[in-house]
Amino acid sequence: MQTPSQFRKLALAGFFAAARLAAGQGFSVVAHPSNPVSNLSVSALRAMFSGTVTHWPNHSKIVLAQRSAGSPANRFLMDRFLNISWQDYKRSLEGLEFMGQEPAIIRVLNSDTAACKFVFNVPSAVALIESSSAGAADCRELRVLKIDGLSPGQGGYRLR
Template identity: 30%
Template sequence: MGRLANPLLVFSLAGLLLAGSPSKAPSAAGPPGQPVPNLEPLAIVVNQANAVDSLSMADLRRIFLGERGHWPNGRRITLVMLDPGWPERAVVLSDIYHMDETEFKNHFLHGLFTGEVFVSPKTLSTPEGVRKFIFNVPGAIGYLRASDVDKSVKVIRIDERLPGDKGYKLQVPSRENK
């Protein structure tokens, strides 16, 4: 994998440079002079049957990048994303992937082609679809606003913090801002 990974990484970086556009992901702290929007925690959710309760941000990133294919129990990891345009997706791209949409697409195209990426993300059009998908697939992992979470899915800790805990990094602009 090491031999293949380096050229691909270079390719990806080149693509990123060629795209030339900075990430449009919303930031927790807005531009200077503008009012700070209300934020809401973005929960990372898995199937209720999943034994994993906590992940480090690094592990989470590896999972989201598709670099980790299975859970500790051997179950295949299925990554669930929302369609482009959702603020939740933008937060995930900026705070987990550190990529924009193009980089994200290129990452997976390249990764799947080279075999570096084991998981192709499933894209759903609504948070409800995400929730139901995760409910149906034992190895699924995705993200939802804290207000969209219900008992059908399990919220896991990121760096030992739950959504709402102080220092929890993943925050999405609240719907009230609209």
């Protein structure tokens, strides 16, 4: 049973998430500025975050910088993009490893800013963050990848 304070937090979170969705901010995929990839298809992005694709075209290992569970970016990734729960997601990754595939490197970061710092310090990393955080100081130096040729905010952009 949730306490009234927890309830209020959830309510506020839901309110803000709903407000952001209503505002159409969506989510952005950021990578190290030295990364040669600037555009990804939705399927390629889904393959990367589902662990089926583990290397960049330059053969460097993909490091997935994921937001902690409950964050808007994590919920969007799990609930709407991969359509899987966080537990199931972790289990599927372990299943892949057991199947003999090279496991995907996932680092969970507790804020969009930390995710941006991580991506900045690890050149092969990629993170899904809220588009509103892309303008933060730690994120401005990263490259925002186009999805299916569309930048965040453009019409038809899929990650929102």
